[in-house]
Amino acid sequence: xxxxxxxxxxYGTYVPRYRISPDEIxxxxxxxGVAMGKNLNIHSKSVPSxxxxxxxxxxxxxxxxxxxxxxxxxxxxxxxxxxxxxxxAVKPTATIVAQAVGATPNLTAADFEFACKxxxxxxxxxxxxxxxxxxxxxxxxxxDTSQGAxxxxxxxxxxxGGGAFVIGKDxxxxxxxxxxxxxxxxxxFWRREGQRYPSHGGxxxxxxxYFRHVTECGKGIMKAEGTTPADYQHxxxxxxxxxxxxxxxxxxxxxxxxxxxxxxxxxxxxTYSGAALIGLANVLDHAKPSERILVVGYGSGAGSDAFDxxxxxxxxxxxxxxxxxxxxxxxxxxxxxxxxxxxxxxxxRLSGE
Amino acid sequence: xxxxxxWRETLRRYNLGASKxxxxxxxxxxxxxxxxxxTVHRKSMTKxxxxxxxxxxxxxxxxxxxxxxxxxxxxxxxVLALVKMAEGPVLTGQVVDVDPKEVHEGMPVKxxxxxxxxxxxxxxxxYGYKFAIVRSPTASK
Amino acid sequence: MREVAILGVxxxxxxxxxxxxxxxxxxxxxxxxxxxxxxxxxxxSALYIGNMASGAFIDQEHVGPLVLDYSGLAGxxxxxxxxxxxxxxxxxALAQAYLAVASGAYDFVVVGGAEKMTDVPDERGAxxxxxTMDQExxxxxxxxxASLWGLIARRHMIDHGTKREEFARLSVxxxxxxxxxxxxxxxxxxxLEQVLGAxxxxxxxxxxxxxxxxxxAAALVLGPLExxxxxTDTPIRISASQIATDFVALMHRRSITTIDSTVxxxxxxxxxxxxxxxxxxxxxxxxxxxxxxxxxxxxxxxYPKGAAGKxxxxxxxGTGGKLTINTSGGLKAQGQPFGAVGIAQVAExxxxxxxxxxxRQVSGPEMGLAHNVGGSGATSIVHIxxxxx
Ligand SMILES: [Zn+2]
Numbered sequence: 105x106x107x108x109x110x111x112x113x114x115y116g117t118y119v120p121r122y123r124i125s126p127d128e129i130x131x132x133x134x135x136x137g138v139a140m141g142k143n144l145n146i147h148s149k150s151v152p153s154x155x156x157x158x159x160x161x162x163x164x165x166x167x168x169x170x171x172x173x174x175x176x177x178x179x180x181x182x183x184x185x186x187x188x189x190x191x192x193a194v195k196p197t198a199t200i201v202a203q204a205v206g207a208t209p210n211l212t213a214a215d216f217e218f219a220c221k222x223x224x225x226x227x228x229x230x231x232x233x234x235x236x237x238x239x240x241x242x243x244x245x246x247x248d249t250s251q252g253a254x255x256x257x258x259x260x261x262x263x264x265g266g267g268a269f270v271i272g273k274d275x276x277x278x279x280x281x282x283x284x285x286x287x288x289x290x291x292x293f294w295r296r297e298g299q300r301y302p303s304h305g306g307x308x309x310x311x312x313x314y315f316r317h318v319t320e321c322g323k324g325i326m327k328a329e330g331t332t333p334a335d336y337q338h339x340x341x342x343x344x345x346x347x348x349x350x351x352x353x354x355x356x357x358x359x360x361x362x363x364x365x366x367x368x369x370x371x372x373x374x375t376y377s378g379a380a381l382i383g384l385a386n387v388l389d390h391a392k393p394s395e396r397i398l399v400v401g402y403g404s405g406a407g408s409d410a411f412d413x414x415x416x417x418x419x420x421x422x423x424x425x426x427x428x429x430x431x432x433x434x435x436x437x438x439x440x441x442x443x444x445x446x447x448x449x450x451x452x453r454l455s456g457e
Numbered sequence: 458x459x460x461x462x463x464w465r466e467t468l469r470r471y472n473l474g475a476s477k478x479x480x481x482x483x484x485x486x487x488x489x490x491x492x493x494x495x496t497v498h499r500k501s502m503t504k505x506x507x508x509x510x511x512x513x514x515x516x517x518x519x520x521x522x523x524x525x526x527x528x529x530x531x532x533x534x535x536v537l538a539l540v541k542m543a544e545g546p547v548l549t550g551q552v553v554d555v556d557p558k559e560v561h562e563g564m565p566v567k568x569x570x571x572x573x574x575x576x577x578x579x580x581x582x583x584y585g586y587k588f589a590i591v592r593s594p595t596a597s598k
Numbered sequence: 599m600r601e602v603a604i605l606g607v608x609x610x611x612x613x614x615x616x617x618x619x620x621x622x623x624x625x626x627x628x629x630x631x632x633x634x635x636x637x638x639x640x641x642x643s644a645l646y647i648g649n650m651a652s653g654a655f656i657d658q659e660h661v662g663p664l665v666l667d668y669s670g671l672a673g674x675x676x677x678x679x680x681x682x683x684x685x686x687x688x689x690x691a692l693a694q695a696y697l698a699v700a701s702g703a704y705d706f707v708v709v710g711g712a713e714k715m716t717d718v719p720d721e722r723g724a725x726x727x728x729x730t731m732d733q734e735x736x737x738x739x740x741x742x743x744a745s746l747w748g749l750i751a752r753r754h755m756i757d758h759g760t761k762r763e764e765f766a767r768l769s770v771x772x773x774x775x776x777x778x779x780x781x782x783x784x785x786x787x788x789x790l791e792q793v794l795g796a797x798x799x800x801x802x803x804x805x806x807x808x809x810x811x812x813x814x815a816a817a818l819v820l821g822p823l824e825x826x827x828x829x830t831d832t833p834i835r836i837s838a839s840q841i842a843t844d845f846v847a848l849m850h851r852r853s854i855t856t857i858d859s860t861v862x863x864x865x866x867x868x869x870x871x872x873x874x875x876x877x878x879x880x881x882x883x884x885x886x887x888x889x890x891x892x893x894x895x896x897x898x899x900x901y902p903k904g905a906a907g908k909x910x911x912x913x914x915x916g917t918g919g920k921l922t923i924n925t926s927g928g929l930k931a932q933g934q935p936f937g938a939v940g941i942a943q944v945a946e947x948x949x950x951x952x953x954x955x956x957x958r959q960v961s962g963p964e965m966g967l968a969h970n971v972g973g974s975g976a977t978s979i980v981h982i983x984x985x986x987x
Pocket of ligand 1: 478482492493494501
């Protein structure tokens with residue numbers, strides 16, 4: 105699918121300040137956390153404070169995007185929030201975010217859910233609305249405050265964060281040349297209605313799920329665009345841990361240098377719907393005009409969305425001084441122990457609750 | 458708190474909508490319909506103009522709360538502050554993600570969007586402003 | 599306007615009165631006050647009741663006629679007025695009753711204050727206690743009443759170099775006095791070290807800087823001064839009764855280290871009584887939080903701003919000092935049944951002026967001041983009482 109002139113006008117990210125290490129999590133469950141961290145290539149993961157959720161993370165990320173791009177929020181015609189941790193089962197995240205940034209009432213809004221790729225799916229919808237001329241700006245947000253069951257392998261990676269992208273046609277800092285998806289019915293990871301924590305298929309989440317979809321989708325878009333890995337300065341994958349994307353990159357023929365900025369999970373954990381978007385944001389924080397970026401998202405259940413992106417000259421005038429650069433979130437944070445983590449994540453129930 | 462009671466203030470609580478007296482230019486938060494500075498109320502009555510706070514301010518006074526206000530039990534200990542906004546008004550709010558020992562008078566802060574409280578497990582969730590410490594925006598490398 | 603005198607006082611035990619209901623304590627205080635004068639209930643023109651939150655504490659509004667009814671006065675059909683001004687409800691009821699008698703509209707009235715606070719769980723009690731602040735713009739954002747006074751204390755320390763142990767001394771002083779008051783909620787003495795080492799509530803304030811939740815009631819009988827001697831041998835003149843108000847939310851005030859409403863109520867009261875702070879050696883000050891008591895010493899005019907802390911450290915305030923305060927035990931030790939506080943303060947001044955204060959009697963006071971505050975300072979009420987010679 106061609107981009108038809110749609111591109112990224114602005115972007116913003118938000119990652120909660122708190123961090124916990126695999127070592128600390130392992131200490132509680134009698135697991136060698138250091139080895140677990142090495143195995144997953146995760147040094148630390150972000151932890152939301154008790155007053156943060158997908159709505160607050162989305163709002164903060166979008167406020168940064170709006171300020172950086174000097175965008176009039178009333179010109180946002182569509183706003184979609186992709187997440188698997190919407191605070192309400194019924195009652196949209198998107199309306200609260202839209203209200204909080206001053207985009208209401210003349211816009212369409214909805215919540216998306218497709219495991220970790222709901223945010224990239226939202227970008228595709230915005231591209232269609234923008235390129236068809238139906239709206240001036242579309243906002244796609246991917247954000248999560250994911251939880252793994254205590255003691256489960258997921259607990260070492262599931263974290264919180266989000267990215268917001270403003271899609272438009274004018275003054276774009278990066279042009280989306282094309283997008284392509286690869287979708288099948290693959291039950292690798294799920295959460296049934298009313299369940300507190302998700303379930304997963306263990307090793308089934310690897311080969312038939314993540315790797316198959318990511319590599320097929322990546323190959324597909326390069327074939328359609330007539331490109332090879334050598335044509336891209338940067339590549340970003342969905343990153344459920346620090347290891348899968350490196351392997352997927354190798355399988356597709358990318359080197360470490362191309363993956364350098366797109367990798368964020370080793371320092372902030374798997375932000376689910378936010379992961380690929382925060383990776384892309386980090387690339388855009390560093391990218392120069394005319395550099396080309398390949399983005400391949402992944403969501404369990406399962407599907408991949410790929411984007412072929414070229415940075416424009418506009419990025420030289422883009423105001424990076426607003427908000428927090430992703431790099432800073434990778435380097436800094438407030439370390440907490442498992443007790444505080446358990447309190448923050450609602451694993452401790454107060455009396456009367 | 459009933460759904461409507463919180464909802465009707467969301468513009469102020471989400472977005473820091475304030476009001477300004479056309480006579481003396483003083484900015485008020487929450488918005489007022491009469492200016493308390495201009496002693497002749499007819500000068501400002503029905504003439505107050507809506508305006509917007511930037512969210513930037515500095516800490517005027519602060520306390521670490523150990524006995525939580527109703528609904529804030531999970532956040533104890535938390536920092537509560539009076540924040541003098543760039544436009545003039547002083548706001549009451551929490552300061553988040555900070556070691557209470559770090560907080561001091563004059564510390565620059567900016568408004569951030571957070572969950573205020575929940576009406577139990579099945580009720581609505583209230584959102585609004587809190588304050589975050591302003592950190593240098595550039596990465597160290 | 600005619601002069602008004604206090605003809606009788608009554609007060610219940612303050613504390614956790616598990617076996618006593620709101621109406622019972624209200625009636626007891628009222629009858630004790632009436633008994634201490636030579637009036638009987640048929641002489642009364644009206645009843646005033648200061649009460650802050652009976653609806654929240656015991657689900658009972660309309661407490662005016664309730665107390666009147668169970669006092670056996672329903673058949674008299676006299677007015678019974680419930681008055682609310684937060685924690686200053688008691689003094690506000692007195693101020694209204696004073697005006698009614700001074701104006702000549704009523705001759706004899708009973709004015710009481712009552713609160714039943716222990717019929718709710720602690721957390722609910724704390725929430726009700728916070729209901730006198732701005733609910734929409736303070737409480738919603740995480741403010742508790744203690745935290746507002748914590749913000750005040752911190753700023754007072756910044757602006758005036760006040761030391762944490764200076765306001766801690768007020769709690770020590772209150773407990774020292776409370777130990778001599780049989781009606782007090784707390785009768786144990788505490789040390790400065792205990793106050794400083796108590797669990798933090800809202801820094802710099804700790805558990806022992808905060809007045810307790812108490813049950814209790816107090817009442818006064820008022821009448822015209824000109825005929826007062828017919829009903830008591832020791833009438834006490836109300837030389838001043840003044841109310842002042844301010845912004846409800848702390849954040850909106852001109853200053854948070856001066857309670858302007860107290861400054862103005864005091865100025866008006868001294869003017870009405872034709873006296874000044876230097877002539878006053880006895881006061882009951884509102885110290886629901888210790889820092890509030892320290893600031894009251896400044897705002898009432900006894901000390902310049904920033905000087906009260908040192909005065910407390912030096913022992914200039916307290917029994918034997920230049921100024922004696924809170925012989926009742928203050929809010930910290932005598933207790934804090936919201937609606938009753940303002941009346942109980944006046945009752946203590948009356949006992950002192952009549953020489954009926956027992957082991958805590960100060961020698962020969964001619965005048966005394968009572969200071970009652972609502973919320974974080976949105977209402978302040980000052981009464982000055984004097985002996986009739
Ligand atoms: Zn004005």
